[in-house]
Amino acid sequence: MLTLRLPDGATREAPEGALPREIVASIGSRLLRDAIAVEVDGEVLDLTTPLRKGGAFRVLTEKDAESLSVLRHSGAHILATAVRRLRPDAKIGFGPSIEDGFYYDFEVEEPFTPEDLEKFEAEMRKVIAEKFSFVREEVSQPEAQKRFADDPLKLERLGEFSSDEIISTYTDGPFVDLCRGPHVPDTGYLKHFKLLHTAGAYWRGDERRQMLQRIYATAWFRKEDLEAHLHRLEEAKRRDHRALSQLLDLYSTDARVGPGLILWHPKGAIVRNEIENYERALILRHGYELVYTPHIVSEKLFQISGHLENFKEGMFGAMDVDGAAYRPKPMNCPGHICIYQSRQRSYRDLPIRYAEFGAVYRYERSGVLHGMMRVRGFTQDDAHVFCTLEQVPAEIERLMDLCDEMLRTFGYPYTIELATRPEKALGSPELWKQAEATLADVLTKRGQAYEMDEGGGAFYGPKLDFKLIDAIGRKWQGPTVQLDFNLPERFGLEYTGADNAAHRPIMLHRVLVGSMERFVGGLIEHFAGAFPLWLAPEQVRVIPIADDFREFAASVVRRLKARGARAHLDDRSETLNYRIRDGETMKVPYMAVVGKREAEADSIALRVRGAGKKQEILTVADFTARVEDELATRALVP
Ligand SMILES: [Zn+2]
Numbered sequence: 001m002l003t004l005r006l007p008d009g010a011t012r013e014a015p016e017g018a019l020p021r022e023i024v025a026s027i028g029s030r031l032l033r034d035a036i037a038v039e040v041d042g043e044v045l046d047l048t049t050p051l052r053k054g055g056a057f058r059v060l061t062e063k064d065a066e067s068l069s070v071l072r073h074s075g076a077h078i079l080a081t082a083v084r085r086l087r088p089d090a091k092i093g094f095g096p097s098i099e100d101g102f103y104y105d106f107e108v109e110e111p112f113t114p115e116d117l118e119k120f121e122a123e124m125r126k127v128i129a130e131k132f133s134f135v136r137e138e139v140s141q142p143e144a145q146k147r148f149a150d151d152p153l154k155l156e157r158l159g160e161f162s163s164d165e166i167i168s169t170y171t172d173g174p175f176v177d178l179c180r181g182p183h184v185p186d187t188g189y190l191k192h193f194k195l196l197h198t199a200g201a202y203w204r205g206d207e208r209r210q211m212l213q214r215i216y217a218t219a220w221f222r223k224e225d226l227e228a229h230l231h232r233l234e235e236a237k238r239r240d241h242r243a244l245s246q247l248l249d250l251y252s253t254d255a256r257v258g259p260g261l262i263l264w265h266p267k268g269a270i271v272r273n274e275i276e277n278y279e280r281a282l283i284l285r286h287g288y289e290l291v292y293t294p295h296i297v298s299e300k301l302f303q304i305s306g307h308l309e310n311f312k313e314g315m316f317g318a319m320d321v322d323g324a325a326y327r328p329k330p331m332n333c334p335g336h337i338c339i340y341q342s343r344q345r346s347y348r349d350l351p352i353r354y355a356e357f358g359a360v361y362r363y364e365r366s367g368v369l370h371g372m373m374r375v376r377g378f379t380q381d382d383a384h385v386f387c388t389l390e391q392v393p394a395e396i397e398r399l400m401d402l403c404d405e406m407l408r409t410f411g412y413p414y415t416i417e418l419a420t421r422p423e424k425a426l427g428s429p430e431l432w433k434q435a436e437a438t439l440a441d442v443l444t445k446r447g448q449a450y451e452m453d454e455g456g457g458a459f460y461g462p463k464l465d466f467k468l469i470d471a472i473g474r475k476w477q478g479p480t481v482q483l484d485f486n487l488p489e490r491f492g493l494e495y496t497g498a499d500n501a502a503h504r505p506i507m508l509h510r511v512l513v514g515s516m517e518r519f520v521g522g523l524i525e526h527f528a529g530a531f532p533l534w535l536a537p538e539q540v541r542v543i544p545i546a547d548d549f550r551e552f553a554a555s556v557v558r559r560l561k562a563r564g565a566r567a568h569l570d571d572r573s574e575t576l577n578y579r580i581r582d583g584e585t586m587k588v589p590y591m592a593v594v595g596k597r598e599a600e601a602d603s604i605a606l607r608v609r610g611a612g613k614k615q616e617i618l619t620v621a622d623f624t625a626r627v628e629d630e631l632a633t634r635a636l637v638p
């Protein structure tokens, strides 16, 4: 007999092989109606999988997060059912649930077209209306071989089962799949879904194997959730930083330079430079000192730091310099450590805070490169704080203030995660525990809410991860603060204490924007290319309605420039409407239109981005003062 412990503390005895649905029914018929699956001893099972072990027993309904992936994976079966009805020749691969939905891989002669997807989706609705039960069967290897005789991909997978492994198949109506589950009870449970797009995908992700056709879909329990997700997808497409950067002339890549390496165009460089100028002033005010370190570094340094041992697959290959191996640096820390060690340090010198906009190079597989978001070379706004153990809490506090100030300037709300010891880690578990406790302590004392990211720490220490929330609710990697007890040990860092003896300092690594490339890419999407005034490459465009007012328009530009604004004169011989439309397309925050009346009154007719045709008449003096004030405060306008 198996013993099942229910959440309310009650227990149920059941013979081995009993079905979860029988247990759920014995708890209540209403619960059975709502049940999607169950969780037994941490494992999610469908209602028809025979119980083989006891333990904590929980019924999962639509309200439980786990149920969504059960629904989505079932959706993959339904998709395959529909595809096989319309294209009996399609060979089937795998169909897992993924974030927000599911996919299924098919081997077909011709790639699927958008029209195919429409037909598949319509067919899925029929399969759903037929409410086929997902029927589980546990079968022998020969029986399974027979069932999938026409599906070579399934046969390959079957060949990998060990003799004591249970082979299960699931049948919904005409379709049978090799699968261990879990699934929803029948196909009728899938209601709110949409097929999204197709993509080529190598069988088992192996580029030496054949290319399959992957169909992506999204699925939800509630109609509102599906609609909200589709809206988010549309918004994400509209905001794609690669397309916007092309339109706004911000950056490009070039096959001759190499993939994943960003060329910043003048307008993109303005955005970046504004961020760097802002941040430089900010951190100098927060007690940092600026340093510079070289891009290529002797490999010996990374032997000491442990990067070669722990991060080798992320590093570019070695180059030979006078018989010694050098590598592009993947991180700036070792260089900063060498500066620290260049002279004797006393407790009176601490904390020491070094900051650098340091270019680093990291190998990423070509398949994962994505615009400015995943690249092979990027600039980190990196800093390292060397301090005593006693100074750590105050330094973390100071860093939290710094991060908060910076994120408010860009208008990002954020959440914080505390990332703990990963599998591959330097240093003793005790040291890690102590470091994690220090970080948790500061957060708690500040009353700062945070989530745990178990195993998400860097290999040399635990960290605080700030996650930015953008305009459409997506989370981006923001500032990180890492506590490090390990590198000081490896490099033998020291300072002389008040007792005249040598002590080991603690090191903090921190970035605010992280990768400048990714941060700017994220900003482009957050603002949909419509940068706030202080970041906009072109801040004001002055447009004379006719040649007669060219001189006056030029004087407005001069006066704006004198106040530090990036103002341009658009005196092209195009129509006024054309020039205004062009300014709108280029997302210029302010357009100042001037004609006879304006020239006489020393005023402008102001068109504010996003305000449509509405015009505001104000004097040039008032306008320049307003622009100057908005720039000085880095106001998030218009
Ligand atoms: Zn399945």
Ligand SMILES: [Zn+2]
Binding pocket: 331, 332, 333, 383, 384, 509, 510
């Ligand atoms: Zn570092």
